[in-house]
Amino acid sequence: MSAPTVSGPPPTPAGERRKVTERQRILPSPVTGQELVLIGVIAVLWIVLWLSTPAFLTANSLQPLLGAVAPIAVIGIGMTIVIITGGIDISVSGIIMVCAVVVAKTLVDYETSIWVVLLMSIGIGALLGLINGLLIAYGRVHAIIITFGTTNIFQWLGLQIFGGNTVSGIPDTLATFGNGAAGRTWGVPHAFAITVVLAAIAWWYLRHTAGGRHYFAIGGDPVAARLAGVRVRPRIASAYVLTGLLAGLGACFLVAQSSTLAQNVGTGKELAVIAAVVIGGTSIMGGRGSVLGTLLGALLVQTVSSGVTQLGWPSQLSDLFVGIAIIVAVGADLIRERARRRAR
Amino acid sequence: MKRTRLTTAAITLGVAGALVLAGCTKKNEADTSAGAGGGDTGAATTTENAGGAAGSAGASAAGGAGSAAGSAAQGSAAGSGSAGAAGAGSVEKASKNFKVAFVPKLQGIPYFEAMNAGGKQAASDMGVTWLYQGPTQADAAAQADIVRNLIQQKVDALFIAPNDPGSMAPVIQQGIDGGIKVGTSDTDAPDSARQVFVSQASTEGIGQGLTDELMKAMGNKGKYAIVSCGETAENLNSWIKVQQAYTKEKYPDAEIVDVVYAGEDVAKATQMATDLMNANPDLTGLVGECTSSAPGVAQAVKDAGKIGKVFTVGLGTPQTMAPYLKDGSSSASVLWDVQALGYLTVWAGVQMAEGKEFAAKPEIGTDNLKDVSYDAATKTLLLGPPLVLTKDNVDNYNF
Numbered sequence: 001m002s003a004p005t006v007s008g009p010p011p012t013p014a015g016e017r018r019k020v021t022e023r024q025r026i027l028p029s030p031v032t033g034q035e036l037v038l039i040g041v042i043a044v045l046w047i048v049l050w051l052s053t054p055a056f057l058t059a060n061s062l063q064p065l066l067g068a069v070a071p072i073a074v075i076g077i078g079m080t081i082v083i084i085t086g087g088i089d090i091s092v093s094g095i096i097m098v099c100a101v102v103v104a105k106t107l108v109d110y111e112t113s114i115w116v117v118l119l120m121s122i123g124i125g126a127l128l129g130l131i132n133g134l135l136i137a138y139g140r141v142h143a144i145i146i147t148f149g150t151t152n153i154f155q156w157l158g159l160q161i162f163g164g165n166t167v168s169g170i171p172d173t174l175a176t177f178g179n180g181a182a183g184r185t186w187g188v189p190h191a192f193a194i195t196v197v198l199a200a201i202a203w204w205y206l207r208h209t210a211g212g213r214h215y216f217a218i219g220g221d222p223v224a225a226r227l228a229g230v231r232v233r234p235r236i237a238s239a240y241v242l243t244g245l246l247a248g249l250g251a252c253f254l255v256a257q258s259s260t261l262a263q264n265v266g267t268g269k270e271l272a273v274i275a276a277v278v279i280g281g282t283s284i285m286g287g288r289g290s291v292l293g294t295l296l297g298a299l300l301v302q303t304v305s306s307g308v309t310q311l312g313w314p315s316q317l318s319d320l321f322v323g324i325a326i327i328v329a330v331g332a333d334l335i336r337e338r339a340r341r342r343a344r
Numbered sequence: 345m346k347r348t349r350l351t352t353a354a355i356t357l358g359v360a361g362a363l364v365l366a367g368c369t370k371k372n373e374a375d376t377s378a379g380a381g382g383g384d385t386g387a388a389t390t391t392e393n394a395g396g397a398a399g400s401a402g403a404s405a406a407g408g409a410g411s412a413a414g415s416a417a418q419g420s421a422a423g424s425g426s427a428g429a430a431g432a433g434s435v436e437k438a439s440k441n442f443k444v445a446f447v448p449k450l451q452g453i454p455y456f457e458a459m460n461a462g463g464k465q466a467a468s469d470m471g472v473t474w475l476y477q478g479p480t481q482a483d484a485a486a487q488a489d490i491v492r493n494l495i496q497q498k499v500d501a502l503f504i505a506p507n508d509p510g511s512m513a514p515v516i517q518q519g520i521d522g523g524i525k526v527g528t529s530d531t532d533a534p535d536s537a538r539q540v541f542v543s544q545a546s547t548e549g550i551g552q553g554l555t556d557e558l559m560k561a562m563g564n565k566g567k568y569a570i571v572s573c574g575e576t577a578e579n580l581n582s583w584i585k586v587q588q589a590y591t592k593e594k595y596p597d598a599e600i601v602d603v604v605y606a607g608e609d610v611a612k613a614t615q616m617a618t619d620l621m622n623a624n625p626d627l628t629g630l631v632g633e634c635t636s637s638a639p640g641v642a643q644a645v646k647d648a649g650k651i652g653k654v655f656t657v658g659l660g661t662p663q664t665m666a667p668y669l670k671d672g673s674s675s676a677s678v679l680w681d682v683q684a685l686g687y688l689t690v691w692a693g694v695q696m697a698e699g700k701e702f703a704a705k706p707e708i709g710t711d712n713l714k715d716v717s718y719d720a721a722t723k724t725l726l727l728g729p730p731l732v733l734t735k736d737n738v739d740n741y742n743f
Contacts, residue, residue: 258610
């Protein structure tokens with residue numbers, strides 16, 4: 001699905017070589033080993049499922065699958081960058097909750113256009129992300145603590161807006177992001193197409209611009225990055241703003257998928273997103289990673305979950321398989337890292 | 345995710361305050377979008393609704409025919425209930441102002457808010473004090489803290505819908521030792537010393553009701569699948585067992601092909617229902633076993649454009665199911681009158697506090713509680729047969 005976003009060989013990067021990557025390779029290869037493995041695994045799974053289930057490789061099955069991948073993958077783009085800088089953002093569940101309930105309530109109570117709610121959701125997400133970013137970049141407390149705190153605050157805020165009720169009867173203003181017929185063009189779910197486009201932009205930015213490489217430099221060694229002239233704090237903050245913004249977009253995708261919205265809309269989403277990022281080969285220690293891998297990671301998780309159901313296997317097996325995938329991915333990352341150290 | 349108690353306390357306080365605020369400001373928006381709007385449950389979470397302070401049972405404002413518990417006493421300061429249009433008025437007053445407390449699995453969800461509304465109404469009708477307090481997430485430890493707290497406050501009767509029946513048993517014993525009448529409501533703790541279980545419906549009633557409604561839509565034959573929620577949820581699993589046995593026995597041409605578990609996640613239930621339809625092209629029925637998977641399976645049928653080809657039933661609350669019942673993606677929702685359950689809980693608490701025994705067919709005096717029965721062997725007070733929601737009656741219920 002996402003293979004076409006990988007373009008040809010990179011042009012020579014301008015400027016940043018002398019700043020940050022004096023001793024590193026100039027650029028990693030466009031597709032990492034982990035991504036190739038993931039593409040292979042997903043391809044094998046799809047073929048196996050195609051052969052062993054009546055309808056896995058049909059539009060009716062793949063369209064909802066890609067629709068379900070979209071919210072996780074789109075937030076995963078931001079999360080990848082956060083994790084590349086050596087941080088983590090577990091508050092996305094809270095951000096999703098606040099954005100989703102604001103969107104849902106607005107749609108129920110007012111006649112609004114899709115653009116208004118979309119901008120509102122993204123704006124609120126970015127604002128909440130900014131709170132995270134400022135606290136983490138300037139507060140010098142580890143991101144997991146800060147976002148653990150803010151996720152509780154955001155959830156409180158969300159519950160307050162929910163006001164003790166599930167939001168029901170949400171009109172289909174956002175149908176263009178939904179799983180129904182209105183949510184597709186030429187058979188491709190819009191939410192997934194948007195995710196792929198954003199992932200492609202992020203992939204290019206991270207790989208081919210000085211700004212993008214700065215995230216890697218910060219994750220590799222923040223002190224060295226600062227000495228090399230990277231403005232570390234604003235850049236860290238920007239990663240959380242981006243994650244919040246994308247969580248706002250992801251929340252719109254989620255609201256579009258149902259006419260009812262419960263308070264647990266964000267529950268567990270932070271772990272699903274982090275799982276996709278880690279399975280995609282991004283190092284949880286920072287410094288290495290790619291959004292393409294994250295997209296593939298999200299796709300793998302959803303393939304496993306759908307596959308287990310379509311094969312008629314017990315539901316809890318999908319948790320087992322995802323768990324194994326995470327461990328294998330982290331293990332592969334460690335092995336690669338050791339090999340790299342030894343090579344130097 | 346483990347939280348510290350301090351955080352939980354802060355959140356509980358915050359949410360309580362916030363919801364009170366929200367309850368005050370949201371009322372005027374109740375009538376947007378024809379019946380399917382955000383609802384107007386007076387969403388105060390920690391409420392003490394003493395005798396005459398009626399009127400705050402905001403949820404009753406739009407109460408329809410069936411929910412007599414909700415329709416009484418619109419703004420009646422006397423709280424006698426005789427103002428109710430449904431003629432609910434003959435409930436006996438309590439001999440003194442007992443404190444009846446209920447601890448839901450979690451607060452802030454429509455289901456328990458509806459129970460809260462019914463409980464408030466009963467407290468106001470009977471002249472007792474109603475305390476409603478629960479954790480913000482379905483967390484057993486946080487819930488046990490709240491229960492212990494209420495035991496220390498020396499309430500007269502205490503009801504719990506335990507998240508974890510096993511770990512609640514010693515806490516229940518603690519309450520009984522402290523001279524408090526302790527019962528369970530909505531969810532039982534069968535191995536505890538609880539003195540009564542206020543049951544919404546019998547396991548057979550729900551399981552058979554779901555099966556009958558689905559078979560009616562499917563023409564008594566065909567393959568169907570069940571999308572359940574928590575894999576360890578005792579009540580869901582016992583309903584599923586009844587559905588399996590009952591389908592085999594009464595509908596030989598029908599077959600359950602799969603049971604899957606989606607957790608309490610609407611989107612996941614939708615995705616799993618979609619996968620089930622793809623895996624079984626001849627599937628003509630789906631059951632959403634809980635309040636999150638009931639709208640989930642209906643949404644899947646709607647998205648796949650299979651309304652009229654694949655039929656769904658589920659255990660969904662009226663407001664979330666209304667759009668699906670109306671567009672045909674859901675044929676029926678089997679539930680019980682949740683407000684009446686709250687009402688019955690308070691009534692049971694008052695009886696126990698008065699030291700009275702339950703009769704086998706107790707006379708409670710309201711119209712929607714006339715099917716209540718009591719089984720002394722299991723100490724179970726049963727609300728009655730389940731309520732079947734269809735497109736025709738769904739707008740009568742406002743939770």
